[in-house]
Amino acid sequence: MNSQSGEPPTMETATTRRGFMEWFSWALLGLGSVAMAIPILGFFLGPILKPRADEWVDFGPLTDFPQNSTRLVDVLNPLRGANDGMTGKVAAYVRRIEGETFQIFSTHCTHLGCPVSWFKESGLYMCPCHGGVYYEDGGHASGPPPRGLYEFEHRVEKDRLMVKLGHLPTLQDPGSAHVSGKNS
Amino acid sequence: MKQAIGKLLWWFEERLELRTSLWTVMRHPIPRDLRTQVGWLYVFGSTAMTLLVLQIVTGIGLGMVYVPSAGEAYESLEHINYNVELGWMLRAIHNWSANGMVVLVVVHMTQVFLMGAYKYPRELTWMIGVVLFLLTLGMAFTGQVLRWDADSYWGLGVGVAMVGRIPYIGPELVELMLGGPTVGADTLSRFFALHVFVMPGLLFASLTVHLYLVVRKGISEPPKPDDLVDPETYVEKYEEKLKTGDPFFPDVFLRDAAFIGLTLLVIVGMSAILGPDGPGAPPDPTLLAVEPLPDWYFLPAFAVLALSPPSLETGIILIAPVIIVAIMFLFPVFAGKGQRSPRRRPVAVLIVIGCFLSYCVLWQLGVQEPWSPHMTAWSGVPVPTHMIKGRSPKELQGAAILQEKTCRNCHALDGQGGQRGPDLTVVATRLTRDQLIRQVVQGGGNMPAYGKELNRFEVEALVSFLETLKPEGYASAEASVVTDRAD
């Protein structure tokens, strides 16, 4: 509009103005993109930005667990979501050695996560996938698993067995009884 | 009337200009040599693409009824199977067509590889093809997750265990993969998003580039022995061939049409007869009496995981796939010139045969799972009667212990039972009494030690039964042969 009334802009002013416009446009685009990318990336990275720690779960009265025996206990996973349905359940093997000494094992094979079954007759856990076998105390007995069963931390509270669990244990992030566990 | 239609068509043509665009593409010339029998080898790509379209159509149908929520997915699959009109059929078609797609993509790649069609100037076409292959497998795996049954739940567990082995960032990647600390609603939803939005989008984008390259660079002529590919002269020679070529549509397409038709018939037939796949047992983490298996095309990988030595395993899981994909992807860069004919490329032929043979052998092993205990053998497979006839009470007690202590889950008698440990039918000819006791009590090799589970009377009875396990008239194992071991 200015140029209508006055002189046409000289070459020099035109380039500086264009230079500024160019710079400004790119900067604006960059700024807008970054501002938009932050929440979107944040959303996608949500699960690791806001990790959830394992929680204590009531496994029932001590009288449920005879001395020197192992049994499978089903509970609701404390970390389950509202829509998880049956996948919100979790099972763990409880071995009462004696008194208040327990061992709580994950059902996931430490090889590749298949479900291990307990055979009280032979005192062994067997995995159906690649032949992993564990002893009663969770130690590795045979097959490809690189270590013994994952264990969860426990304590006895008012004559009830409390177990700390939630996340799916993996080699680098095992159950809560292993101090190295990130989530424990 | 006719005139009016003609006018209308012309109105569109004036604006779309299809005669000079799409129609020329449809009519692009194909080398005449395809007229012979060999032309039948060129039908797999278009058929795989047709199945992709079929997957989209049936997938949309399933998407209208399937509920991608961990709490309801299983029921919604049963609802589709049993309540929705022809729902079972649509699930069956989606499944069998997916299987067909995996097969056809592999067959197509094999043909392209054997006929050297990936060489100059079609290297990029092959590379995009590798991407399409990986996306097809990705669709297969994510689709298997959406089936949301026990196999899918534990299959995710296996995936998690593998990803979790990646150094340093494994645990973080696991949480990203699951959408949280454990398998649940967020897991299913993100696999749903991958299967329904992300991967099909990538598939279509890659397929577009693939097709663009196929049309621009032309369909490769069937290779002739000693007709070498030389980037200097190839294009000129190829263009010369095209001068006498046949138009793709409809001439060359007729074979594609026939094979596509046949494939569709086979898939409809299989779907009607075999029905949909699953869902199997519900995805309940507390039901442990399941034996998770991947879909058939991943069985060889499953076998590799059972057979690889523990010390190399993490390497095999994490590094081998990267190397394999890199080799597949970069292959044409290193072998993009020269001979195309399989008659002059024995190594290429051997590679293909080697790959297929090892795939089949591993697949067979994956089906038999000789490394897995048979979880029900101890209670379901009795001791053969001829082995207990005429035995003393102590020996009979031993036979009972053999069953009761789940030995049969790993050990067969007369070929019945687990294959994990050696068949015990003639064990007495191999091991002496002392060795038997030692093996039972201390274990060794793949065998756990049973010392704590059996008292000495039980060991005694078990071993006296094992000592009877030899063919009539055969001697027992000689103690002297292995005295150094029985110290």
Ligand code: FES
């Ligand atoms: S997952 Fe248990 S042995 Fe492989």
